[in-house]
Amino acid sequence: MxxxxxxxxxxxxxxxxxxxxFAEAERILMCSGMDPVNPMKNGLPETASxxxxxxxxxxxxxxxxxxxxxxxxxxxxxxxxxxxxxxxxGMEILTFKERNIDQKNSGAIRQS
Numbered sequence: 001m002x003x004x005x006x007x008x009x010x011x012x013x014x015x016x017x018x019x020x021x022f023a024e025a026e027r028i029l030m031c032s033g034m035d036p037v038n039p040m041k042n043g044l045p046e047t048a049s050x051x052x053x054x055x056x057x058x059x060x061x062x063x064x065x066x067x068x069x070x071x072x073x074x075x076x077x078x079x080x081x082x083x084x085x086x087x088x089x090g091m092e093i094l095t096f097k098e099r100n101i102d103q104k105n106s107g108a109i110r111q112s
Contacts, residue, residue, distance in 0.1 A: 001035045004094065005061045005086070007079045008070030010040070011050060025070060025096055037064055054078055061085060066092035 006025045010018045022040045029036035039057045057078070061067065067086040073079035086093060 001033065002066060003035045003037055003064040004029055004066045004068050005037045005064040005082070006039065006068050006070065007061075007073055007076075007082045009072040009076035009079060010053075011076065011078065013072070015046065021070060021072070025068060028096075029068065036068075037061075050078070054081070057082065058085060062089070064091065066094055068094045068096055070096050 006022055006029070008018075008021060008025075010022075013021075019040055022038050026036040026038045037060050039053070039060060042053065042056045042060060044053055044056055058081075061082055062085075067083060069079065069083060073083065083093065
């Protein structure tokens with residue numbers, strides 16, 4: 001089963017909104033037969049520093065075969081760093097098409 005790291009903007013987004021967006025991507029990946037890696041579940045407290053989160057998240061990323069970029073990634077410093085790492089490591093880069101959560105999963109994820 002392919003492990004896919006989910007990447008998108010977290011800093012500056014209301015925490016419940018970020019959790020919901022990452023949970024939706026996680027659900028879709030699982031329904032597509034993939035093994036999602038959700039950085040919102042990295043085990044660190046929300047009060048940990050940005051740097052602490054980045055170190056843990058990058059360790060999680062390096063254990064994956066691909067990265068899924070949520071639509072909000074372009075405005076996230078951390079997501080841009082993780083995408084650059086994934087590219088340099090030769091990982092597959094996927095993008096997530098935002099859509100209604102009740103729609104079918106097919107077509108939600110595509111290769112960049």
